[in-house]
Amino acid sequence: MTQESDHGRMPATQGSRIDAYVDRYAARATGMVASEIRALFSVASRPEVVSLAGGMPYVTALPLDVVGELVSDLVAKRGPVALQYGSGQGDPHLREQICEVMRLEGIESGPDDVVVTVGSQQALDLITRIFIDPGDVVLAEGPSYVGALGTFSAYQAKVVHIAMDDEGIIPESLAQTIYALQTAGSRIKFLYTVPTFQNPAGVTLSVARRRQVLEICQRAGILIIEDNPYGLLGFDGDPMRALRADNADGVVYLGSFSKTLAPGFRVGWALAPHAIREKLVLAMESAVLSHSSFTQLAVGQYLATQPWREQIKTFRELYRERRDALLDALEAVMPAGCTWTRPRGGFFVWMTLPEGLDSKAILPRAVSERVAFVPGTGFFTDGGGARHMRLSYCYPEPDRIREGVRRLARVIEQEMRLRDTFGTSSAPDHGGVDTPGPDLA
């Protein structure tokens, strides 16, 4: 991990000092407390620890000299625009380029339906802001992206998880859950899904199920939020066809340049049906006035002048090698009883521990053995995930990945011996969402 984590110096736990404002916060803010595992992750960012926790892309694979030239060129040629306020919807030319990127996934769209956001995280925040009243229901895969769960909970949504397997969301589970909730009078506002190379599970919704999920949601009148940061990072074959490609009115598509270029620019986007797009622009202006013209134009310049498809291919090959390193190492050293997913793209493997083991309880020991992961409970809002962990292969080099897996295997074997000696280890309390901070999302 390259950046300093602040949370190590001052863990932001509730009650570390007396809070004079404790009676004055909004209801939504009472749940805003830092995760207890945050301090642990700041230890995990030390260089001697192999972190299989973070979701940081390997930006060192970018041609830094080219990027440097590009940004200085931008200031020389378009400085007064790049340094000025921009429009709330985002740079018009970049929005056209974004439509071109989405065409790789079968999406036909126009720039007027795109809103450029501060990473796709902000698109999630704004979508939640315009749709969620306290108590409204959001459907999400179980497990689901921790950053999305944090945002939903910040707006006091109730998240209901949909079961998934190696082919993604199980359509029958989706249909049954919707039926049960609607019968009970719940207001379901949308289905949030990462259909391709899912974070954290690494699985991909199959073609046949895509059609079923679209049909089920359309029939039930439920909007789909398709979050697709990893779609172009598949290891074999052409990109999957996006859900949005087959339903322009019922899907809001979220995209990002954080994984195909660099997260440091914070450029993501939402593609939305017209009426929703109008609200998104107003919410965007209320939230930040406008995104950085500088970073938007830098991304636009990069797309216009550089072989970006080739760069994505470079990333794909790099991440495939790391995925292989992780899967081979798991196969070689993990004790019997551990199982894991086999991603065909993206950043993550989801591992299931033998019965009686708890990933959150194991984490402190793992960190002291110099390996880190994210415990599965962070990806559920209902206390699920205790026997699971997310392993990322995006950032460490292959040799480090192999070393990390060896360390992890030793820790798990030790835990299994403890379990066999003393019985099932007591699970820690799983209240709230474990947000490990932005660098680990």
Add this chain to the structure above:
Amino acid sequence: MTQESDHGRMPATQGSRIDAYVDRYAARATGMVASEIRALFSVASRPEVVSLAGGMPYVTALPLDVVGELVSDLVAKRGPVALQYGSGQGDPHLREQICEVMRLEGIESGPDDVVVTVGSQQALDLITRIFIDPGDVVLAEGPSYVGALGTFSAYQAKVVHIAMDDEGIIPESLAQTIYALQTAGSRIKFLYTVPTFQNPAGVTLSVARRRQVLEICQRAGILIIEDNPYGLLGFDGDPMRALRADNADGVVYLGSFSKTLAPGFRVGWALAPHAIREKLVLAMESAVLSHSSFTQLAVGQYLATQPWREQIKTFRELYRERRDALLDALEAVMPAGCTWTRPRGGFFVWMTLPEGLDSKAILPRAVSERVAFVPGTGFFTDGGGARHMRLSYCYPEPDRIREGVRRLARVIEQEMRLRDTFGTSSAPDHGGVDTPGPDLA
């Protein structure tokens, strides 16, 4: 105006198409409709129109060659950090530099209490998010910054305006309003104020009144949000001492590099009491994960290597010349009955029209006469401001300012003749907040 306004091509007015989601939005989103004057402002962005409407800083006064070198240098030397995710609180070194900037206004603070935000607008959004439940009261000057009013209304706050004069907030009015509201059982969450070179009124809270406002709020247990983007842009003497300099526990201070450097980086900040700062970081992560490392490090590099105090002096002299051009022109050509404020810094003059005139009704005629301003109603939530308008002198060159004022004077004279012939012109409907879009805020 240098950037394209999208709103001219597709005015985002409610009902322009049928909205399939009209029943599904959150309660807070029902008020999110675009201002009726937005389309007019996109006309006003044509080059032949002298815009006294926009609040865009004159970034052309920056040494663009230096900025270009600086950003390419940044990629060469710190590329892997600048292009990566950062921490939710913001770059630690930049936060130290921010403390140094605030010291110019008498503020003693440490970097641990600073949160870097996407412009100070995002700081406003996050503060409102953690404090405001629907129906809570926010106190604000009348008139107040349109972008703040938009954010408060997005969180369903009730804004109550406090009367002001040429010395800023009138302390007696503040005390009486607080008393009346608290007696009536209202929950006042904070006082929002732009004490120095106020947007839009151009006035500055006097030293004596600063003490009184601090005392009144402290006694009543009301937090102060001190929004201070223009504090270093005074035309004579040293910077005013910030409210925060005299009360570290009761004031959240918002700052920005948008006016002292460039808005295109979108780097602002909040300095907050410790407990509030903790919530702000969590809200920040939920909203955008983290701000752009690239733009934060670019600002940090600029502060570390460039004579930034000298650059601010350059801006001050430039804006003083334009302020003089505006005031002299107003004095020379405005008809009797018009009055205006005389700012000692910042970007804005607040003009009061003769009785019976309505600034919003005048705007279309003014735009057709090739001059634009922002009608006063946008700066109130209670229908006030009809006889007022905000005139900005920050962006147009002095000759253009003088020409714009001549055009405006002719329009106002014509309106006065119409009034004298036909009686008081009928005021248009003043519902909602008129948000003219980010480039005009």
